[in-house]
Amino acid sequence: MAKILIVDDSPSQLVSLTRLVEKLGHKTVTAVDGSAGVAAAKRETPDLILMDVVMPNLNGFQATRTLSKDPTTSHIPVILVTTKDQNTDRIWGLRQGAKAYVTKPVNEAELTLAIGNLLTAA
Numbered sequence: 001m002a003k004i005l006i007v008d009d010s011p012s013q014l015v016s017l018t019r020l021v022e023k024l025g026h027k028t029v030t031a032v033d034g035s036a037g038v039a040a041a042k043r044e045t046p047d048l049i050l051m052d053v054v055m056p057n058l059n060g061f062q063a064t065r066t067l068s069k070d071p072t073t074s075h076i077p078v079i080l081v082t083t084k085d086q087n088t089d090r091i092w093g094l095r096q097g098a099k100a101y102v103t104k105p106v107n108e109a110e111l112t113l114a115i116g117n118l119l120t121a122a
Contacts, residue, residue, distance in 0.1 A: 004027070006021065007030070007031045008030075026115075032055075035058045038058065038063050048078075048118055050081050051079065051080050054083065060093075061092060064097050067097065081104065
C-alpha cells in the first residue's frame with residue numbers, strides 16, 4: 001500500500017480521485033492548491049503525487065518544478081492530472097519534472113496504469 005498525495009482545488013475532483021486511489025488499495029492525503037501540495041509533500045513524503053495544473057497560489061507546473069528541484073522531494077514521482085490537453089502543455093509539464101500526464105476527464109484505466117507503472121519503478 002502506497003501513500004498518494006492528491007493536489008486539486010476542485011472538491012469534486014478530490015473526492016473522485018481519492019475514491020479511485022483508495023479503490024486501488026492506497027492511502028491518500030489531499031491538498032487544495034499548489035502551495036499546500038508542496039508543504040504536504042515535504043511533511044508527508046508520499047510515494048506518489050497526483051497534481052492538478054490550474055490552481056490558485058501556485059499552479060501545478062510551478063509546484064511540480066519546486067518539488068523536482070528540492071532534494072527532499074525530488075524522488076517523489078508526480079503525475080499531472082489536468083484539463084490542459086494540448087501537446088505543448090504535456091511537454092511543458094514533463095519538462096517541469098512530471099513523470100506522467102493524464103488529462104481530465106480522467107480515464108480510470110489510464111490513470112491506474114500510470115500509478116502502477118510509477119509505483120513499480122520507484
